[in-house]
Amino acid sequence: MKAVALTHYLPIDNPRSLFDTELPEPPAPTGHDLLVQVKAIAVNPVDTKVRAPKDKVENAPKVLGWDAAGVVQAVGPDVTAFAPGDEVFYAGDITRPGTNAELQLVDARIVGRKPRNLSFAQAAAFPLVTITAWEAFFHHLALQPDGSGGQSGSILIIGGAGGVGSIGIQLAKRAGLTVLATASREETQSWVRELGADHVIHHHEPIEPQLKAAGHEQVDYIANFHDTDRYWQLMADVIRPLGKIVSIVENSAPVEIGLLKAKSVSFHWEFMFTRAMFRTPDMGEQGKLLDAAADLIEKGQLKRLDRQTYQPINAENLRAAHALLESGRSIGKITLEGWPA
Ligand SMILES: NC(=O)c1ccc[n+]([C@@H]2O[C@H](COP(=O)([O-])OP(=O)(O)OC[C@H]3O[C@@H](n4cnc5c(N)ncnc54)[C@H](OP(=O)(O)O)[C@@H]3O)[C@@H](O)[C@H]2O)c1
Structure with missing residues (x-):
């Protein structure tokens, strides 16, 4: 063959x-x-x-x-x-x-x-990225795929225009969330809007002021589809107390888990090959x-x-x-x- x-x-x-x-x-x-x-x-x-x-x-x-x-x-x-x-x-x-x-x-x-x-x-x-985003949202963050159960809230999707982000935005919208997705180029920004993102955040510019301007200084959920090390501090800063974070990208240095303690935030790994x-x-x-x-x-x-x-x-x-x-x-x-x- x-x-x-x-x-x-x-x-x-x-x-x-x-x-x-x-x-x-x-x-x-x-x-x-x-x-x-x-x-x-x-x-x-x-x-x-x-x-x-x-x-x-x-x-x-x-x-x-x-x-x-x-x-x-x-x-x-x-x-x-x-x-x-x-x-x-x-x-x-x-x-x-x-x-x-x-x-x-x-x-x-x-x-x-x-x-x-x-x-x-x-x-x-579809398969690899769909398994990843589905397991991240519906198995780890415990959201409902069809939004049943009246869930609402906001999610920051870091890396919105990549493979995982592209299906993740759509699944998060179906689950009933307000989606803030990051994208840095004109074509990736219009792609994430087409997929249903409510707000587009430029990941090469300071993120916190953009979240604030979008009316979401803090978010209920964060899906890190790009870089765990780079966004760890930001995630700890903008997650709402009792919020949930899921990441799919291996960290290359130890992360300070204690940053999540005061807010009782839960952190989940998703690895679709597990x-x-x-x-x-x-x-x-x-x-x-x-x-x-x-x-x-x-x-x-x-x-x-x-x-x-x-x-x-x-x-x-x-x-x-x-x-x-x-x-x-x-x-x-x-x-x-x-x-x-
Ligand atoms: N754990 C798992 O099971 C699992 C499964 C799938 C993927 N992954 C991992 O997840 C990551 C993403 O996978 P993917 O398939 O979505 O990748 P991808 O399609 O290659 O992602 C490309 C996107 O990354 C965005 N990007 C570039 N720099 C960024 C930054 N500083 N912050 C946020 N986004 C940025 C780009 O957006 P702009 O062009 O707008 O900058 C681009 O659209 C990879 O590391 C992959 O190995 C893990």
């Missing part, structure tokens, strides 16, 4: 950083696994973080990629929810070979049915939430995230997609579709 892989961890302008290759097909699926024919993929910062230059060398080509839409080719004996021919979308498991290959084994419990009204490329834009990585008994929650997202997409209640699509899926296009992500200026999601003839 065709795949894009690496053996050496190199800067993305090096043509060997990601190369086209032929790999043996995966074996027939066992247990809860599906064998999926990958039709489209999306890229995420996790790909560039895993690929980041280092001395390590792989003995066999390593396949990255954690977002796909495709067609089920075969199912393991324990699979009940899917059959060959079903169209699916999923992010997968960071401890297993990734989506950048024509065929992939993935645990059915973390797979959802592909929204019928989307192409494979459009669908591939359930698959530790095979938690509730890992099926991810399949369920992807199905729920597919329903919302089909009802027109979630807007598409894809902003740029490369064809076909090959090393040259994947290197271009990684380079754009690494520039820090990507908007929404970048997808790749179809394999070379």
